[in-house]
Amino acid sequence: MSGIAGIADTNKQTDVKRILNTIAHRGGTTQIIEAGATTLGVTSSKYQSGAIKQLRRDHVAQDESGFGHFATAQGQGDEFTLKRDAVGVTPLYYGWTKDGLLCFASEVKGLLEFTRHPHELPPGHSFDGQRVVAYKRLTRRLESRDTPENIAAELRCRLEKVMQKYADRGMLGSWLSGGLDSSVLAALAGQYFHPLHTFTAGLPGAPDVTYAQMVADHIQSQHHVRQVTIEEMLTVLPEVIYHLESFDAWLVRSSIMNYLVAQMAADYVPAVFSGEGGDELFAGYEYLKTLDPVDLPDELIDITGRLHNTALQRVDRCASAHGTVAHVAFLDPDILDFSFRIPIQYKLRDGVEKWILREAVADVLPAPIVNRPKAKFWEGAGVEDILAQQAEQIISDADFAGERRLPNGWRLNTKEELLYYRIFREHFGEFEELNWMGRTKGSPVN
Secondary structure (H helix, E strand, C coil), X not given: XXXXXXXCCCCCHHHHHHHHHHCHHHCCEEEEEEECCEEXXXXXXXXXXXXXXXXXXXXEXXXXXXXXXXXXXXXXXXXXXXXXXXXXXXXXXXXXXXXXXXXXXXXXXXXXXXXXXXXXXXXXXXXXXXXXXXXXCCCCCCCCCCCHHHXXXXXXXXXXXXXXXXXXXXXXXXXXXXXXXXXXXXXXXCCCCCCCEEEEEECCCCHHHHHHHHHHHHHCCEEEEEECCHHHHHHHHXXXXXXXXXXXXXXXXXXXXXXXXXXXXXXXXXXXXXXXXXXXXXXXXXXXXXXXXXXXXXXXXXXXXXXXXXXXXXXXXXXXXXXXXXECHHHCHHHHHHHCCCCHHHCCECCECCHHHHHHHCCCCCHHHHCCCCCCHHHHCCCCCHHHHHHHHXXXXXXXXXXXXXXXXXXXXXXHHHHHHHHHHXXXXXXCCCCXXXXXXXXXXX
């Protein structure tokens, strides 16, 4: 992973260096230049050393986490532009210093010395310091009239082409939960990366550990398992929230195992594949079965558009916290565009979610994996309600009633979320505005 930062003024190398030091986990090698009236900086790992060369050559600071997934800042003369990819795989935030200077960084924590009012640049938008402008939106496509057999074959072909694009990037691994999405990517990656390292984390007896081992045996990967204890989960929780920059209960809960598996993976590979996006593109969630099929295409676009500051934030922060990169192959532009043209009846068919994806990969995975129903990340890893129970023991009803209203007007949904918010507040303080932080759609309220 790389990190970018800057201030829209000259002679700000010292300040930009401080921002980059705060997000140094995203890279390692730092370069700062003046590009016109803007001071730009990059911190980059060896895996993404091209970011330093691009900064020197083109005066463009870029954090690129995959083909078509980027955040950029460019200074030229008196002009300055921020830009972010269409799905928001790669993060970017901005704000104004007390002197009225525009500043930006890959993570909010990098800006807090200079502003308490950060803003997230929305996916598919650019910003010139005056106007935030959409240059690309997720929209419905004209549905394919092809046969399901041909659609499945085309989907498989596109997935393999994505793997081919990454094949010259050296050794890569794959986070492997044993669910359909991560298993698909691991199985296809195994055809191009030798050896392929796969990584799983979970509590003893967790379903993910069992299913992931089944996949690893089938594709003959070099498989690594981290058995996690409840004590480890609680110990690492403050680190997770610091890197995640969120107290959303479902997001934090799903990030703990992801953070630990990313930590393990960093000992073996500089980058991994991650299965995010598969559920959104191919209708993997149980609640989607209750909706009118007419409304489903728009719902899939909506939940895909919400990934940037929820699940994709988890992927980015868990990987970058350990100096690695996570490639989200399902959200490659070629897969994304094609998925929106697949008729909904081939995504949900006879009550089977992600039917067309299962058809496309049935020959490369064991049948129990192809037929495995969707499980929430923390359920498969064995987390379930452990953290919620911990919050119940720590936070009284009176404390919850007194603390659940935040300064910006939000109401915390559960005691678990208050537990996370207390840790978040210790790291970052309170905010009058939190519009840069996402909250998971459909999260529980009580």
